Amino acid sequence: MPETPNQAPAVHVADLRKTFSVPVREAGLAAAARSLVRRESREIKAVDGVGFDIEHGEVIGFLGPNGAGKTTTLKMLSGLLYPTSGEALVLGYVPSRRERPFLRQITMVMGNRNQLQWDLPALDSFELIRAIYRLDAVDFRKTRDEFVELLDLGQLVNKPVRNLSLGERMKMEFVAALLHKPIVLFLDEPTLGLDVTMQKRIRTFVAEYNRRYGATVLLTSHYMADVQALCKRVVVIHHGRMLFDGALTELAARFNATKTIGVMLKDGTADLSAYGEVLESDDGRVLLRVARADAPDVATRLLRDLPVADLTIEDPPIDDVIESVFATAKPSDDDADDANSGSTEAAATAR
Amino acid sequence: MTSVATPLPAPAPRRGPIEWLRGWFDIYTTTMRIAVAEQFQYRVANYFYMIGMVAEPVIYLVVWSTVAVQQGGEVGGYTPGGFAAYYIVWTLVRNMNIALTPYAWEERIKQGDLSSFLLKPMHLIHFDLAFMAGWKVVVIVLWLPLAAFLSLLFHPTFNASLESVVVFFIAIWGAYLIRSLELWSLGMVTFWTTRVGPVFDIFFTAELLLSGRLVPLTLMPDWAQQLANYLPFKWTFSFPIESLIGGLPTSELVGGLFMQLFWIVAWTVVVLIGWRFAVKRFTAVGG
Numbered sequence: 001m002p003e004t005p006n007q008a009p010a011v012h013v014a015d016l017r018k019t020f021s022v023p024v025r026e027a028g029l030a031a032a033a034r035s036l037v038r039r040e041s042r043e044i045k046a047v048d049g050v051g052f053d054i055e056h057g058e059v060i061g062f063l064g065p066n067g068a069g070k071t072t073t074l075k076m077l078s079g080l081l082y083p084t085s086g087e088a089l090v091l092g093y094v095p096s097r098r099e100r101p102f103l104r105q106i107t108m109v110m111g112n113r114n115q116l117q118w119d120l121p122a123l124d125s126f127e128l129i130r131a132i133y134r135l136d137a138v139d140f141r142k143t144r145d146e147f148v149e150l151l152d153l154g155q156l157v158n159k160p161v162r163n164l165s166l167g168e169r170m171k172m173e174f175v176a177a178l179l180h181k182p183i184v185l186f187l188d189e190p191t192l193g194l195d196v197t198m199q200k201r202i203r204t205f206v207a208e209y210n211r212r213y214g215a216t217v218l219l220t221s222h223y224m225a226d227v228q229a230l231c232k233r234v235v236v237i238h239h240g241r242m243l244f245d246g247a248l249t250e251l252a253a254r255f256n257a258t259k260t261i262g263v264m265l266k267d268g269t270a271d272l273s274a275y276g277e278v279l280e281s282d283d284g285r286v287l288l289r290v291a292r293a294d295a296p297d298v299a300t301r302l303l304r305d306l307p308v309a310d311l312t313i314e315d316p317p318i319d320d321v322i323e324s325v326f327a328t329a330k331p332s333d334d335d336a337d338d339a340n341s342g343s344t345e346a347a348a349t350a351r
Numbered sequence: 352m353t354s355v356a357t358p359l360p361a362p363a364p365r366r367g368p369i370e371w372l373r374g375w376f377d378i379y380t381t382t383m384r385i386a387v388a389e390q391f392q393y394r395v396a397n398y399f400y401m402i403g404m405v406a407e408p409v410i411y412l413v414v415w416s417t418v419a420v421q422q423g424g425e426v427g428g429y430t431p432g433g434f435a436a437y438y439i440v441w442t443l444v445r446n447m448n449i450a451l452t453p454y455a456w457e458e459r460i461k462q463g464d465l466s467s468f469l470l471k472p473m474h475l476i477h478f479d480l481a482f483m484a485g486w487k488v489v490v491i492v493l494w495l496p497l498a499a500f501l502s503l504l505f506h507p508t509f510n511a512s513l514e515s516v517v518v519f520f521i522a523i524w525g526a527y528l529i530r531s532l533e534l535w536s537l538g539m540v541t542f543w544t545t546r547v548g549p550v551f552d553i554f555f556t557a558e559l560l561l562s563g564r565l566v567p568l569t570l571m572p573d574w575a576q577q578l579a580n581y582l583p584f585k586w587t588f589s590f591p592i593e594s595l596i597g598g599l600p601t602s603e604l605v606g607g608l609f610m611q612l613f614w615i616v617a618w619t620v621v622v623l624i625g626w627r628f629a630v631k632r633f634t635a636v637g638g
Contacts, residue, residue, distance in 0.1 A: 110466070119392045
């Protein structure tokens with residue numbers, strides 16, 4: 001792990017805001033003609049007062065639905081976007097100044113972006129990265145070979161990038177993004193579109209990189225398996241605002257007021273609707289949803305009243321918890337505009 | 352926003368001026384190698400590109416040679432052999448002048464491709480300059496047999512000295528630098544306006560007429576020749592060509608190189624200042 005001259009967090013964000021001005025017009029020829037003389041635009045709050053700290057070596061899951069402001073926040077922290085207001089510090093640097101020592105210590109992997117030379121083997125792109133970051137040739141080869149082995153890339157590094165599968169290309173992207181051994185990683189949907197095996201491989205690699213180099217990681221992903229595997233702490237954002245910042249295990253307790261009780265009866269199925277909401281009943285196993293506070297009591301009653309062969313009490317799946325978090329966070333009037341911030345980001349990208 | 356913490360130490364880059372220069376040399380040569388390797392992926396396309404590139408000057412050459420013959424063997428100081436020399440050198444200079452177009456900037460911004468470049472601890476101009484320079488190496492190799500073929504066909508007359516050959520080899524790289532920086536500056540307009548095609552078209556039309564690309568400048572009216580002296584176009588096209596085909600006195604050769612230096616410095620200032628605002632503007636709109 002790199003030396004830390006003070007106890008400042010690796011990432012410090014306070015009241016960070018980003019507002020986009022987006023041109024708007026109605027559909028149709030008449031509206032198009034009107035827009036020739038009078039253009040209208042609308043302010044969209046993509047990020048609206050976000051704040052959190054990340055300690056060195058922490059791996060944080062940054063969660064939110066499409067258009068929540070996750071990517072915008074990551075782009076502000078990596079120096080790609082200029083904040084409208086607020087404070088952002090990464091390793092003590094103001095990202096928007098894009099100072100070279102700062103850029104040397106961070107990386108950003110975007111699941112839908114490619115930094116490799118399309119027509120050439122990835123090895124050529126790795127060489128270019130070595131030159132740009134002015135890496136020592138011996139260290140570079142050692143790091144490259146280490147990552148190639150960790151990701152089981154083998155001879156694929158000699159194949160033109162255009163001939164690689166999506167998963168293979170993503171693994172190459174990771175090697176390219178980490179060759180300079182950054183200590184802060186911004187990972188924006190890095191497993192997007194990958195199959196389950198490839199997702200797991202990427203997760204293992206990120207975990208191993210974090211372990212070996214003590215890197216701080218801020219990860220966005222719609223795959224909760226990524227978050228569960230890598231992040232003890234999550235920050236949830238919706239409509240540009242923070243909803244939650246804490247341990248993943250606390251998320252269910254905070255936002256989901258239910259528990260799931262699984263019951264296996266010795267003599268087949270029975271009607272258990274008197275104990276809770278029956279979610280599923282199959283082959284003698286019944287799943288009940290009950291209020292979190294009532295779970296111990298319901299379990300006691302089940303054990304007392306029925307010939308129970310097996311009984312489990314679980315939190316609902318994390319995907320369901322996240323869904324309920326987003327469902328309970330109703331947008332205010334002010335946020336009505338923000339609901340489009342996802343498409344706003346896309347439109348801004350394609351300007 | 353103010354800093355509240357001491358920045359952590361960055362991985363130490365190489366120290367000292369020699370190491371610093373070596374680092375830049377490494378960046379440029381590595382990028383050029385990649386450009387060459389990428390061009391070699393498309394050998395057939397390259398040859399067809401070169402053949403297409405030759406079509407334009409051959410048309411000019413045939414037209415002006417015919418005019419010269421009909422005018423008694425010379426027009427604007429050029430004989431058919433002089434025109435042949437002009438337009439054969441033209442093919443090389445034109446290829447040396449090719450740089451990243453402003454249209455490519457539109458694509459870069461639309462596709463969000465700039466993001467990965469902006470995360471690198473290096474100004475993007477270096478990558479573009481080095482990459483296109485590597486591309487030139489391939490172009491020059493492909494140009495040699497075409498130039499030989501055109502020479503056999505049109506019998507050019509050169510009046511080159513060692514001095515003019517040396518100036519030519521400096522001037523074609525000077526022209527490349529001027530035009531690259533010029534188009535970079537123009538390309539940055541896309542940070543402010545999405546559709547800038549018509550603006551570029553006006554620029555390229557002016558360049559076509561006042562650079563010597565369409566016809567040698569001596570065939571243009573006096574006012575156009577005077578105007579061309581104060582614009583960058585001539586120094587990227589007409590000057591390198593005329594420096595090789597001969598006839599320019601030493602004072603004009605040296606003066607031309609100084610004019611190139613002037614425009615390199617001027618466009619560099621525009622690029623450096625413009626980029627600071629453009630990046631902020633880019634980051635202000637996304638991507």
